[in-house]
Amino acid sequence: MKQLLIETKTKQYPLFLGEGIIHSLPEILRSLSFPRGTKLLIITDQTLEPLYLAELRAMLADDYEVYTHVIPSGEGAKSFEQYYACQTAALEYGLDRHSLILAFGGGVVGDLAGFVAATYMRGIRYIQIPTTLLAHDSAVGGKVAINHPLGKNMIGAFHQPEAVVYDIAFLRSLPEKELRSGFAEVIKHALIRDRRFYEWLRQEIHTLADLTGERLQYCIQKGIEIKASVVREDEKETGVRAHLNFGHTLGHALESELGYGAITHGDAVALGMLFAIFASESVYKRSFADHQFSAWFRTYGFPVSIPASLKLERLLKKMKGDKKAKAGTVRMVLLKDIGEVDIETLDDDTLSALLCEFAQREVG
Numbered sequence: 001m002k003q004l005l006i007e008t009k010t011k012q013y014p015l016f017l018g019e020g021i022i023h024s025l026p027e028i029l030r031s032l033s034f035p036r037g038t039k040l041l042i043i044t045d046q047t048l049e050p051l052y053l054a055e056l057r058a059m060l061a062d063d064y065e066v067y068t069h070v071i072p073s074g075e076g077a078k079s080f081e082q083y084y085a086c087q088t089a090a091l092e093y094g095l096d097r098h099s100l101i102l103a104f105g106g107g108v109v110g111d112l113a114g115f116v117a118a119t120y121m122r123g124i125r126y127i128q129i130p131t132t133l134l135a136h137d138s139a140v141g142g143k144v145a146i147n148h149p150l151g152k153n154m155i156g157a158f159h160q161p162e163a164v165v166y167d168i169a170f171l172r173s174l175p176e177k178e179l180r181s182g183f184a185e186v187i188k189h190a191l192i193r194d195r196r197f198y199e200w201l202r203q204e205i206h207t208l209a210d211l212t213g214e215r216l217q218y219c220i221q222k223g224i225e226i227k228a229s230v231v232r233e234d235e236k237e238t239g240v241r242a243h244l245n246f247g248h249t250l251g252h253a254l255e256s257e258l259g260y261g262a263i264t265h266g267d268a269v270a271l272g273m274l275f276a277i278f279a280s281e282s283v284y285k286r287s288f289a290d291h292q293f294s295a296w297f298r299t300y301g302f303p304v305s306i307p308a309s310l311k312l313e314r315l316l317k318k319m320k321g322d323k324k325a326k327a328g329t330v331r332m333v334l335l336k337d338i339g340e341v342d343i344e345t346l347d348d349d350t351l352s353a354l355l356c357e358f359a360q361r362e363v364g
């Protein structure tokens, strides 16, 4: 089992990474140095419940009074209704300020359960136990949130977990679309900070089928290290942390416009990255050979053009509501070079023209 340290201004916590490490969860929890309460609430989703919940519950029963709460699977569960149901469960089970929440699942469970932990009795401890590739990103760094029909992750907090326990054995049973979704964030991490890792990806990962064994573990570890280095510099997104939003300005608008869950987060971010690269070429007057990126992305099955059903004006409106926007003006993360990004302010006319051109471009 590997142990990485996630350090932020307010907290340091371990990330345990390995195959089959879920079976060591009781020992891992005992090794953590916070005062232990009596109650523990596992929040998970309907897909994971029949596969693992009974085993997980039994594993922890010697150390805790274990309670469980199951949410529907999918992005739609990051809703106010599900958040409220989690809070009701926590109150009914009598969780107190010393209780612990386990977020057992992918990004949706992690974001929702983390936000429940951030706000229950003004904040209690929680552990992230990611089960997807996407969660190599979302489980690290303490961003927790639910969605609003008017925008993705609009209601949330920064609340760091006590630990992240990442058992890559869970990834074996991931459906292809979930693997692809997580891989988009791996590509993002490479593009924003690490040219050599980007080159490695282009050489080694030709199809999603290559994402197994040592290659998969390398992608996860590199992604986590890059994410951790950004969060170490800037925990609360006052500066460089916004770079992690590369591809997300359009990506989040797509998710919200299509309806949460209609497109995976990673597919939306991948298309958002293609748009960001397209905009970067125009703003920085340089060429990244956009068509090559589109062709590369297409080999994994990512969408490369904006669905014709979407209205560009509505997408623009959502992009203007992005969290990085200032006084209604969009600030997008753009690619200066492979491994280097910056934030640029784009006025409405420029953004609108770029989006139209992007939507109409020929993808060979």
Ligand SMILES: O=C(O)C(=O)C[C@@H](O)[C@H](O)[C@H](O)COP(=O)(O)O
Binding pocket: 137, 138, 140, 141, 143, 145, 152, 153, 185, 237, 241, 242, 244, 245, 248, 323
């Ligand atoms: O951790 C971050 O910071 C990120 O921006 C990582 C993103 O990949 C992730 O999707 C995040 O939840 C988006 O944050 P948001 O603040 O734009 O909602």
